[in-house]
Amino acid sequence: MENTDKSLIEAHCRGDKTAFGELVRRYGDGVFGYLMKMSKNRQEAEDLFQETFKRVHEKAHTFRGSQFKNWLFTIATNITIDGMRRRRRMRVVSLNQRLDCTDQDSEELSDVALADDSYEPSQEAEKAEQAQQVRAAIESLPARQRATLVLAYYQQLSYPEVAKVLGCSLGTVKTQMYRALRTLAQKLPDV
Amino acid sequence: MEHHLTERELIEYQFKLVSDMQIKEAAEHLQGCGECREHLEKLQRKFSALDLLRGEAQISEDLISRVIEQTGSAQSGVRTRIVWFKKYAWLSSAAAVLVVGVLLVATQLSKDGTKKLEVAKGPMPAVEIKLASKPEITSAERLDKDIVGKRTLAMAPKEKEADRYAAFGETAADTIPEQPPFAPASAIELVTLPRREEVQLTIYNSADLTLVRERRNLTLKKGWNWLQFMWANTLIDPTSLSLEPLAQADKIDIQQLVFPARLRELGRWLIRSEVSGQVPFEITYFTSGLSWRAFYMGTLSQDEKTMQLQGYVRVGNNSGEDYEKAETRLIVGKVHILDQIAELAKRQYPYNRPVEFDAYSGIRALEDKSERLGEKLLYSYAEKTFDTELRAKEIRKEGLSEYFLYTIEGTETIPDKWGKRLLSFDAADIEVESLYKYDEQRWGNQTIRFVKFANDEDHNLGETPIPNGTVKIYGQTDEQGYLSYVGGTNIKYIPVDEEVELNLGPARLVSVEPKLMDFKTDNYIFDNRGNVAGWDEIRTWKIEITNTRTLPIEIEITRGFSTAYWTIRTDIAYEKYDATHARIKLNLEPRKKQVFEYTVTTCHGTREETFAEKQ
Numbered sequence: 001m002e003n004t005d006k007s008l009i010e011a012h013c014r015g016d017k018t019a020f021g022e023l024v025r026r027y028g029d030g031v032f033g034y035l036m037k038m039s040k041n042r043q044e045a046e047d048l049f050q051e052t053f054k055r056v057h058e059k060a061h062t063f064r065g066s067q068f069k070n071w072l073f074t075i076a077t078n079i080t081i082d083g084m085r086r087r088r089r090m091r092v093v094s095l096n097q098r099l100d101c102t103d104q105d106s107e108e109l110s111d112v113a114l115a116d117d118s119y120e121p122s123q124e125a126e127k128a129e130q131a132q133q134v135r136a137a138i139e140s141l142p143a144r145q146r147a148t149l150v151l152a153y154y155q156q157l158s159y160p161e162v163a164k165v166l167g168c169s170l171g172t173v174k175t176q177m178y179r180a181l182r183t184l185a186q187k188l189p190d191v
Numbered sequence: 192m193e194h195h196l197t198e199r200e201l202i203e204y205q206f207k208l209v210s211d212m213q214i215k216e217a218a219e220h221l222q223g224c225g226e227c228r229e230h231l232e233k234l235q236r237k238f239s240a241l242d243l244l245r246g247e248a249q250i251s252e253d254l255i256s257r258v259i260e261q262t263g264s265a266q267s268g269v270r271t272r273i274v275w276f277k278k279y280a281w282l283s284s285a286a287a288v289l290v291v292g293v294l295l296v297a298t299q300l301s302k303d304g305t306k307k308l309e310v311a312k313g314p315m316p317a318v319e320i321k322l323a324s325k326p327e328i329t330s331a332e333r334l335d336k337d338i339v340g341k342r343t344l345a346m347a348p349k350e351k352e353a354d355r356y357a358a359f360g361e362t363a364a365d366t367i368p369e370q371p372p373f374a375p376a377s378a379i380e381l382v383t384l385p386r387r388e389e390v391q392l393t394i395y396n397s398a399d400l401t402l403v404r405e406r407r408n409l410t411l412k413k414g415w416n417w418l419q420f421m422w423a424n425t426l427i428d429p430t431s432l433s434l435e436p437l438a439q440a441d442k443i444d445i446q447q448l449v450f451p452a453r454l455r456e457l458g459r460w461l462i463r464s465e466v467s468g469q470v471p472f473e474i475t476y477f478t479s480g481l482s483w484r485a486f487y488m489g490t491l492s493q494d495e496k497t498m499q500l501q502g503y504v505r506v507g508n509n510s511g512e513d514y515e516k517a518e519t520r521l522i523v524g525k526v527h528i529l530d531q532i533a534e535l536a537k538r539q540y541p542y543n544r545p546v547e548f549d550a551y552s553g554i555r556a557l558e559d560k561s562e563r564l565g566e567k568l569l570y571s572y573a574e575k576t577f578d579t580e581l582r583a584k585e586i587r588k589e590g591l592s593e594y595f596l597y598t599i600e601g602t603e604t605i606p607d608k609w610g611k612r613l614l615s616f617d618a619a620d621i622e623v624e625s626l627y628k629y630d631e632q633r634w635g636n637q638t639i640r641f642v643k644f645a646n647d648e649d650h651n652l653g654e655t656p657i658p659n660g661t662v663k664i665y666g667q668t669d670e671q672g673y674l675s676y677v678g679g680t681n682i683k684y685i686p687v688d689e690e691v692e693l694n695l696g697p698a699r700l701v702s703v704e705p706k707l708m709d710f711k712t713d714n715y716i717f718d719n720r721g722n723v724a725g726w727d728e729i730r731t732w733k734i735e736i737t738n739t740r741t742l743p744i745e746i747e748i749t750r751g752f753s754t755a756y757w758t759i760r761t762d763i764a765y766e767k768y769d770a771t772h773a774r775i776k777l778n779l780e781p782r783k784k785q786v787f788e789y790t791v792t793t794c795h796g797t798r799e800e801t802f803a804e805k806q
Contacts, residue, residue, distance in 0.1 A: 018419060021259045025423070028258075032250040049250070050258055057262035131243040138244070152206075153241060159208075174208045181202045181238070188240045 005068030013061050020060075024053055027069065030155055031076050037138055037150045038080045048083060052076045073155065073165045077147050084143050130189045137187035145180035148173055196220060196227045201234055249424075252513070256386065367414045367463065385409065388471070391518040392605075393596075394481050394506065401481040401510070403427075405474050406437065411464040423456040425511035426479035434460050437471040480510030481605075483521050485615065485660030487682070489642070489693070490674065491623070493667045495742060498623045498642065502615035502657065504597070508605045516602040523595040523658045523684065595656055618651045625742075626692070629703040630749040638746070640678060640698040645690045657685040662693055701744055704735045708788065716797050725797030731790045738779040748775045754793050756802040761789030 005026075011019035031052060035045040055075050063071055138146060144166065151162045152173075163173045196204070196217060203209045204217040221228050390405040409418065422429060429450065436443040442465040450458050464470070483506045490499045506519060599613055624643040628634075642664060647653040662682050665674040678695025685691050709731035716725035738744050755770040768774040779785055794802040 020262060021255070024255055024258050025421070028250040028255055032254075037244065046254055049254060050261060053258045054262060127243065130240060134240050134243050154245065177206060178199070178202060178208055181206060182199070184241070185198065185202065185234060185237055188237050190237065190240075 006063075006066060009060055009063050009068060012057075020053075020057060023056070023068075027072055030069075031072060034073065034076060034150055034155055035080065037135075037154060038077075038143075038146060039083075040139070044083075048076070048080055051079050051083075055079060067161075067164070070157075070161055070164050073151060073157070074167070077151075077165060080147070081143050133187075133189040137184050140187065141180050141183060145176045145183070148176040149180040149184075152177055195224065196230070198230070198234070201227070201231050205231065205234060205238070367465065387515070389518070390514055390516070391520065392481060392514060393520045393522060394483050395522045396483050397522075399479050399482065401478050403474075403476055403478055403514075407472055407474060408469045409472050410469050411443070411462065411467060413464060413467040416462040416464055418460040418462060420458045420460070420474070421456055422458075427510075427512070428477045428479070429456075429458055431475075431477040432458060433475045434462075435473045435475075437473055439466050439470055442466050443470060478510045478512065480508065482507050482509075485658040487657075487660060487662040489662060489664040491625075491642070491664060491666045491677065493669075495625045495666070496622065497619075498621045498644065498664075499617070499619045500621055500652075501617045502660075503612050504599070504615045505610055505612045506599075506603070506605055507610040508607055511607055513604075513606045515604045515606075517605060518601075519599045519603050519605070521597040521599070523597065523656065595658075597658075621650045621652065625744065627698055627701045627744055627746040628749070629746065630751075631705075632749075632751045634697075636703075637697040638701045638703050640695040640701075642693045642695060643690065645688065646685045647688045653687050656687055657682070657691075659684045664693065664695055700739045701746065702737045703746070703748060704737075705750075706733045706735070707731070708733050709790075713792075714794075714798060716801075718797075723796070725795060725799070725801070727792050727794050727798055729790060729792045731788060733786060733788045734775075735784065735786045736777065736779060737784045739782060741781050743781055744779050746777050746779060748777070749773070750775070750789075750791075752791060752793055754795070754799075756794035756799045757791055758802075759789055759791045761787065763787045763789065765789070 005023065008019040008023050008026075012023070028049075032045060032049050035048045035052070036042065039045045039048055052072070052075055056072060059075070065071060138149065141149065147166060148162055151157045151165060152159060157165065159170055159173050159177070162177075163170045166173065200217060204214055204221075207214060209217075221231060385407050388406045388408055390403065393402040393404075395401065409416075418434070420432065432448060434445050434448070436445070444463040446461040446463055448458050448460050483504055486503050486505065488501045488503070492498065504521060506521075508514065597615070603611060603613070605611055621644050626641045626643055628639050628641060629637075630639075644650050645652075646657055659682055661679060663679040664677040666677045667673070668675045680694045680696070682691065682693065707730060709729075711729050712726050713729055714725075714727040715723055718724040732750075734748065736746060736748075738746075749768060749772055751772050753771060757771075757773075759765060759773055763775060763777075765773045765775045773791075775787075777785065
C-alpha cells in the first residue's frame with residue numbers, strides 16, 4: 001500500500017531521509033503549478049517553492065491534521081502572500097520576461113524552431129500570446145481572489161477545502177471566486 | 192424562473208457557487224431558453240482560455256534535489272527533542288538558582304563559624320544546619336538529577352543513534368549482519384541519490400534506444416544500504432537498470448534491485464558495503480525519446496563542377512529527463528530489439544510481466560567492444576574550417592563492425608524537449624558531375640536532375656560512411672556568393688568508396704520530348720489454322736532534347752520496350768541497359784537543341800522464338 005501523507009510526515013520526523021523527498025515529489029508539481037500562477041515568474045516561483053518546503057520541514061512536527069495537502073497549500077499561500085506584501089513595500093520593477101523562458105532559452109528556442117521541421121511558428125505564437133493574456137488576467141486579480149481561483153480551478157480543491165487553506169468561511173471563498181471570475185470574463189481572450 | 196439568467200447567475204451556475212436548489216432551477220431554465228444557453232456557451236468558451244495555463248508548470252528534478260538537499264542537513268526529529276528541552280527550561284533555571292543560593296549560604300557559614308552558631312541557635316543546632324542544609328542540597332541535587340535524568344532520557348535516542356552510526360562506521364566493522372534488514376517500503380533509510388558527475392549517452396537511432404551511463408558518487412555506510420532510483424515522467428526502461436561500483440568493487444556487493452509493490456516508477460537497490468564513505472558508481476539504463484538525425488547542405492560552385500558539403504547532426508531529447516554535460520555518441524546501423532523501450536517505460540509497474548529483453552546484453556557487448564577498439568578515425572574537417580575562437584565541436588567516428596560510432600567532441604547539455612544541431616563535417620571542393628536523366632517508366636515525362644559524386648578520397652571524402660539523412664543542395668548564382676535552392680533529397684547510408692547520386696528533382700530548363708513518328712507491323716507468322724501466331728511491331732521515335740541552361744549538360748535517356756525481344760536502328764550511340772531497356776547518353780551545349788530518331792522493332796508471339804534463334 002502506498003504511504004499516506006501522514007505516515008510520510010511521521011517518518012520524516014523520525015529521521016527517515018526519503019520520506020520528505022517523497023512528499024516533495026508527490027506534491028511538487030501541484031504546489032509549483034500553484035506558485036507559478038501566484039508569482040510573477042519562474043524564478044520567483046522556485047524561490048517560493050523552496051521556502052514552502054523549508055517551512056514544511058521546519059513545522060513538520062506541528063502537523064496534526066489528516067489533510068496534508070490543505071496544510072501544504074496553506075503554507076504556500078501564506079508564504080506567497082507574505083512575499084507579495086514585502087514586494088509591495090519594495091516595489092521591484094519586473095522586466096516582464098516570459099514566464100517560463102529566459103533570454104538564453106529564447107535564443108535556444110529559436111534555434112530549435114529553425115531546426116525542427118514540425119514547428120508551427122504562427123500557431124505557437126498565437127497560443128503563447130493567448131496564454132500570456134490569461135496569465136496577465138490572472139495576475140491582475142487581488143491576491144486572495146487569485147489564490148481562490150488557482151486553488152479551486154487549477155488545483156481542483158473543493159470550496160470547503162479552499163476555505164480551510166485560506167482560513168476563511170465558505171461564503172467568503174464563493175464570493176472571492178465569483179469576483180475573480182467576473183473580472184476574468186472581461187479580460188480573458190477568445191479562444 | 193421567468194427572466195433570463197444574468198451573467199452572475201450563469202457564472203454561479205457554471206462554477207457551482209450557489210446552492211443545489213438554485214443550480215437546479217438554473218439548469219431547468221437553461222433547458223428551455225436558447226438565449227441563455229448561448230450566453231452560457233459564450234462564457235464557457237471564454238473560461239476555457241484558463242486551460243491554456245494548465246500543466247505549464249513542470250517542476251524540474253534539479254529544483255526537487257535542491258529542496259531535498261536544503262532540508263536534508265537538519266532533521267525535524269532532532270528539533271522535537273530540542274522542544275522537549277525548552278519545555279523544562281524553567282526547571283533548570285530554578286535548580287540553578289537554588290544551587291547557587293545554597294552554595295552562597297554554605298560559603299558564608301564556613302567563613303564565619305560564630306555566625307553559623309548564631310544562626311544555628313536552637314535545641315539541636317548542628318543537626319538543624321545539617322537538616323536544614325541537607326534537604327536544600329538534596330532538593331537541589333534531586334532537581335538536578337531529575338533534569339539530568341530527563342535530559343538523559345531525552346538524549347537517549349540521540350546517543351543510541353550516535354552509537355548506531357558509530358557502529359556502522361567503525362566498531363561494528365566486522366558485524367555486518369549476513370541477512371539484509373527487513374525493509375518495508377515506508378520505513379527504510381535510503382542513500383540519497385546525488386547529482387550526476389558524468390553522463391554518457393549512446394543513441395541508437397534505428398531503434399529509439401539510448402544507452403545512458405552515468406557516474407554518481409554515492410555516500411555509503413558500512414553495512415546494508417538502500418539506494419532509491421525513480422524514473423517518473425521519463426521513458427527509462429526500468430528492466431535495464433544496472434549499478435556497478437567503480438572503486439572498492441571487492442568490498443561492495445550490489446545484492447538486488449527491487450521494485451516495491453504498488454509503488455510506481457521507483458526501484459531500490461540493496462547494497463552491502465564493507466566501507467563507509469563516498470564511492471563512485473556507474474548506473475546504466477536504456478531510455479527512449481532521444482534521437483538524432485543527420486542532414487547535409489551542399490553548395491555547388493558556379494560552374495557546377497565542384498561542391499562544398501557540410502554534414503550536421505541534430506540531437507533531440509524527448510525522454511523526459513535533462514542530460515547536463517553529457518558525452519554524446521551516435522550509432523549508425525540497425526540494432527535488433529525485442530521490445531520498444533518507450534512501451535516498457537510506460538508500463539504501470541516495472542514488474543508486471545516478465546520481460547525478455549535481449550538487446551541490452553548485445554549492445555553492452557558492443558559498447559565494450561567499441562572501447563577495446565584501438566582504431567579511432569578522426570575527422571579533421573571541423574578543424575580545417577572552424578579554426579576560430581568558436582571552434583565547432585568535432586564529431587569523432589569509429590568503426591564497430593557493422594555499426595559506426597560517432598562521438599561528439601566534449602560534452603553537450605541536452606535538456607528535455609530540446610534539440611541541438613552540431614556540425615559533423617565540412618568538405619570543400621568535392622568534384623561532382625551534374626547529370627540529367629529521362630526515364631518515362633520511373634519519372635513520367637519529366638527530366639530529373641542528379642548530382643553525382645563518390646564517398647572516397649578523390650572526392651575529399653571517404654574517411655567514414657555517411658549516415659542516411661536529408662540533403663539540400665544550393666547553387667551559387669553569382670560571384671558575391673548568393674545562393675539559390677536547387678533541390679533536396681533523402682540519402683541512404685553511403686559506405687566508403689561508394690558512388691552516390693543525389694536526386695534533386697525535376698529540371699525545368701532541360702526537357703526531353705519523345706514523339707512517335709511511325710508505327711507498323713510486319714513479319715506475320717500463321718499457324719496451321721491460318722491464325723496469326725507471331726508478328727513484329729516497328730516504331731519510329733523522334734526525340735527532341737532542349738537545353739536552355741547557360742551550362743553544358745550531360746543527359747541520359749532510358750527507353751523501355753516492355754519486352755526482351757527488341758532490336759534498335761539509329762545513328763546515335765546507345766547501350767543495352769538491361770533486357771528491356773536501352774540507354775542513350777548525350778552531351779548538349781548551352782542553349783542548344785538536339786533531335787535524333789531511332790526505330791525499334793519488337794517481336795511478339797512465335798516471332799520471339801525466331802528472334803532468340805537469330806541471337
